[in-house]
Amino acid sequence: MKKNPLDDILRTIEIHDKIVAASSELDDKSKRAMLNFSSYTKRLLTTQEVGRKLNAYQRKSATSEFLNYWNYSISPDTEKFWDKIKANGITIERKDPFRFALEKNRFIRVELGIGARKYWTELKTLKAITNRFSETEISKIGEIIAEDENKRIGILKKCLAKKNIPKSQYLKFGECWAYFTNTGLFPKYMNEKEVNELYVIWKNFKS
Known part of the structure; x- marks a missing residue:
């Protein structure tokens, strides 16, 4: 039929x-x-x-x-x-966003990076992941997640140090802010005063 x-x-x-x-x-x-x-x-x-x-x-x-x-x-x-x-x-x-990340060494969207950072500890033990990827690939995905986090906090810290967001980095800054807000990772890198200062810099940005 x-x-x-x-x-x-x-x-x-x-x-x-x-x-x-x-x-x-x-x-x-x-x-x-x-x-x-x-x-x-x-x-x-x-x-x-x-x-x-x-x-x-x-x-x-x-x-x-x-x-x-x-x-x-x-x-x-x-x-x-x-x-x-x-x-x-x-x-x-x-x-498969993980397959793309392995091929391009990055996540195609910030939302994917957020999801990966939030859930990777749990996901990497699931059969759905271990059956789909080799140990080397699983390790590589972990490295991509860590590198994504490091690059994003680097952008935010640089803007905080200079008290300014370069026009060329404005959209990337917004993505980084969303990343650390949704993953709850701001306290890992900044105190509350620094986060508030960074927010003010963002809101006072003039194109």
């Missing part, structure tokens, strides 16, 4: 909903947004109304947009999601 092309994505949406609903990583607001989006995507893909039925290209685009979070996030939930996809024989290809 020929497989309905919608079957995989509809089963994927079910997996998404279960993992999101049970997540201890996501706050309630994020859960509601993600569940609303999956509900919208399901309606979009399955509607049979005249003039609204999607063609193959539109279905592919909607599916890609739906998978965006799972392709560009690093967390235990993300590994659970892709484990379930594989276990259910769903033929959806993953864009």
